Amino acid sequence: xxxxxxxxxxxxxxxxxxxxxxxxxxxxxxxxxxxxxxxxxxxxxxxxxxxxxxxxxxxxxxxxxxxxxxxxxxxxxxxxxxxxxxxxxxxxxxxxxxxxxxxxxxxxxxxxxxxxxxxxxxxxxxxxxxxxxxxxxxxxxxxxxxxxxxxxxxxxxxxxxxxxxxxxxxxxxxxxxxxxxxxxxxxxxx
Numbered sequence: 001x002x003x004x005x006x007x008x009x010x011x012x013x014x015x016x017x018x019x020x021x022x023x024x025x026x027x028x029x030x031x032x033x034x035x036x037x038x039x040x041x042x043x044x045x046x047x048x049x050x051x052x053x054x055x056x057x058x059x060x061x062x063x064x065x066x067x068x069x070x071x072x073x074x075x076x077x078x079x080x081x082x083x084x085x086x087x088x089x090x091x092x093x094x095x096x097x098x099x100x101x102x103x104x105x106x107x108x109x110x111x112x113x114x115x116x117x118x119x120x121x122x123x124x125x126x127x128x129x130x131x132x133x134x135x136x137x138x139x140x141x142x143x144x145x146x147x148x149x150x151x152x153x154x155x156x157x158x159x160x161x162x163x164x165x166x167x168x169x170x171x172x173x174x175x176x177x178x179x180x181x182x183x184x185x186x187x188x189x190x
Contacts (some may be wrong), residue, residue: 004028008035013154017159019158027159028164029165030172033169036153047143048082048144050087050112051068052112052143061106064110068142071141078158080151083145084144088118096135104127114140116138119136164187
């Protein structure tokens, strides 16, 4: 019997397991694959978004900023490379410039710090190998990158050390509500 069962051992599942492992709960982390982060997480670009894209007032806008700060705090603790390299969104025509202005307004509303709209000259000074026909860019110094697979493995390892039970090769095939909780059927058992 478990207090919590997490289905999927990618970045989201291992993150949940990491944080839940800090409580005195019996937690199971299940995945259909034979290792952590074998799905989307393994093929993810690793961009830690600064928070200018989500529409203000949405949960995505709220949690994007919180999540970006968590990466910055957690990576050194987990010995995972975190590199704050900033991000540029490029514009090549008037429609692109309108989009950049919308993203800039969203970012400001979402609390993204140091966000700026750059002229073509400022953009080319930062990245001289860009197409010289550029019209401008949106620069977010808080943009960062991580290696998502490495992050998921580090989160999962700590969770397991803290008592989370990792059940690999356990594809969930059914969930049934019972009087006292839920019964999960997996390819590795009930």
